[in-house]
Amino acid sequence: MTTRRGRRPAGGGVPLTFEVIAETLREQIRSGGLNSGDALPTQTALMREFGASSLTVQKAMALLKQDGWAVSRPGKGAFVAHHDQADADELDGPNGKTAPAGGTAARVEALEQALAKAAEQLADLRARVETLEAGTTERGR
Structure with a gap:
């Protein structure tokens, strides 16, 4: 053949x-x-x-x-x-x-962990901004 x-x-x-x-x-x-x-x-x-x-x-x-x-x-x-x-x-x-x-499964898991950490950081920053904005609004009155 x-x-x-x-x-x-x-x-x-x-x-x-x-x-x-x-x-x-x-x-x-x-x-x-x-x-x-x-x-x-x-x-x-x-x-x-x-x-x-x-x-x-x-x-x-x-x-x-x-x-x-x-x-x-x-x-x-x-x-x-x-x-x-x-x-x-x-x-x-x-x-x-x-x-x-180092294969695909581990990369996906690492990205998911990084994404979860980033989401937590964003939530913390959002809460800080809201606190600062609320303080500025109260002082401005």
């Missing part, structure tokens, strides 16, 4: 090279070989290690970023995403593996 390059045949269970690269880096993160904030290997190093093209390595990095395992810092490179291990243990990723808290 002939398949297009880079395509997996229907029902094919062999992972593509970019998936192998991404899974290898995820395993290094899970095992503690790479920690939050650590620089990930360079594109050149990954190309050498896996005998892969630059496009293949870029696809692997895009997958890691999309899943919350890595972040890019312009001009600096790619780094392991920061996450709290206690939170990471509560999140299940694909294949039943633990996903980092």
Whole structure:
């Protein structure tokens, strides 16, 4: 059976090279070989290690970023995403593996907490303004 390059045949269970690269880096993160904030290997190093093209390595990095395992810092490179291990243990990723808290669920939770805090601050400010306005009105009479 002939398949297009880079395509997996229907029902094919062999992972593509970019998936192998991404899974290898995820395993290094899970095992503690790479920690939050650590620089990930360079594109050149990954190309050498896996005998892969630059496009293949870029696809692997895009997958890691999309899943919350890595972040890019312009001009600096790619780094392991920061996450709290206690939170990471509560999140299940694909294949039943633990996903980092830097993933979508953790981002949503962090945004919800920030929004709740901002709403509280707005309510406090509104109450202060009303108190000041009431005091000015009483003095003006």
